[in-house]
Amino acid sequence: MGELFTPTHLLLVLVVALLLFGPRKLPELGKGLGEGIRGFKDGLKGINTEDAPKTDAAAAKSTTPDVK
Numbered sequence: 001m002g003e004l005f006t007p008t009h010l011l012l013v014l015v016v017a018l019l020l021f022g023p024r025k026l027p028e029l030g031k032g033l034g035e036g037i038r039g040f041k042d043g044l045k046g047i048n049t050e051d052a053p054k055t056d057a058a059a060a061k062s063t064t065p066d067v068k
Helices: 007-021 026-051 056-063
Strands: none
Touching (some): 007 026
16 A cells, blocks of 8 residues: 655645645645644643642642631
């Protein structure tokens, strides 16, 4: 079956994208794609930090019942 991402395949994809979107639109699409990937990675980092255990002060404050 061969390699999936050979230079010939990548060149063909670039030519097709250039024909579909035009040379003016490609930089905007690349920028949007980069921002989307960056946002996705930041979102994953945010999920990982939420799963981290709380600090001792925050844990002590949240486990202390309110007495009135």
